[in-house]
Amino acid sequence: MFKTALQAFITAAKGLAITLAHLFGARRSRKVLDVRKADYFGNQEGITTVQFPKEKMPIPEVARYQLDVEIDDCIVCDLCAKACPVDCITIESVKATGVIGKTSDGSVKRLYAAKFDIDMAKCMYCGLCTVVCPTECITMTDQYDRSMTNLAQLTYAFAEMTPEEVEEKKREWTQFQAEKEAAKTK
């Protein structure tokens, strides 16, 4: 019994020495914050806390955080919305009467993006939408710190059309259809 107790005291003393070393080691912070640096894991002493809004961890340029859509390059194919496991992308399209332009990689655009909403509150950052996108217009950015006071603000709207424009394009399409029907029956 006394042997166990003595052993306990010896190990307790060892533990106390370790914590004391850490207590005095807390005078400095760890300098190497970048995990890509070679000596990152060799650096075991000092405070590890990163005081977040004031100082930030370095992240790679190609970091995969919040989504961004280059709407001019979008052909409104709806593949990203279908690929999304949590259904955070909502797309509404309006058919155009003809070719409305080309994307930067040469794909032909035949649809107007009436609505392109991504709910960042639902997004789980899997990146599947960026994989399926044929024109690579939906990408993940290095933006991760966007706090909102209102939940609705987390739904990012990427479509640039006003409701009036959408109405107009819809009218144009129905008119075009009607004309086509009329031409057929003639």
Added chain:
Amino acid sequence: MVFYITYIIVAIALFGFIALFTLFAVYSERKIAGFVQDRLGPMETGKYGTLQTFADILKLIQKEFITPSAADKILFGVAPVVIFVAVFLGFAVMPWAPGIAPAALHLGLFYAIAIISIDAIGLLMAGWGSNNKFSLLGSMRAVAQIVSYEIPAGIALIAAVMVAQTLDMQEITRNQGIGTEDTLLFLGLWDVSDIGGILAWNVFQAPHLLLAYVIFFIASLAECNRAPFDIPEAESELVGGFHTEYGGLRFAFVFLAEYAMMFLVAMIGVVVFLGGWNTPLPNIGVVKLADWTTGLAWGILWTLSKTLLIVGIQVWIRWTLPRLRADQLMALCWKVLTPLAFLCMALSGIWRVWVIGG
């Protein structure tokens, strides 16, 4: 009449001191915990988080009194008061400086250990009154632990009292420095009555009291329910132990009592073993360091700094050692500390009779 007003002022001053100490101790505890774990601790409220505990207490004061409907209303309401008052009354006999003690009792030490025991009743009231299984388990553990550890703590104190030959805490302190009328022997060999300093402290007058102090220190950790003896409030298994159902000001009082208890047991240890308000600096020839550093302000300074050092060690231990299991706790108390305390007591008797001489 003036008499009573003085009493009230002294009590209020002590309460103010305990409250301030608690705020300071909680802050420093969180900081030390942070540093030990390579974190920063509170940083946002005030410069380096210095206002954190003030913000905490403001929040606790504003909160509503919630009594669970199944609780025993009277016990539940009275328990925090009993817990705190038991510890608060212990401060009545603590000597702060030469001639300065709220009450100079002849049986001071006996009174202190007796009044601290009432704490256990308060804990049991809190646990039973909450009508909650976690609270009840916690308070049962607390009582079992406190009652057990009072035995080695008490016997270790008696070992020192046998050397000092008095229970008056002011007298015990005086006999550990240059103010004494007896002859003080360093390790029982060298007359240090006029040299004083650290050489005249009880732990160095009789070296076996060093062991007695270690026993008392470990037992005192158990008595204030602190890690590694914090099974009564083991968060991982009992939510909050006996104070699970408490909130607001009632919880603040339980918390206040816990930190006041830390200070009190540290102070008892300092007074009985580590020279109380006596200076650690000895007289060396013409350099009368002990004479120069003895006095009212110096006394308060030495008491405070020694006690805060011991409290610091308590905090340090809390953030190092894991919690003991209930059976290990009892084994340590009954199979190691109690026999060693008895050994110390026997050695004290021998020391008193043969070394110091009657």
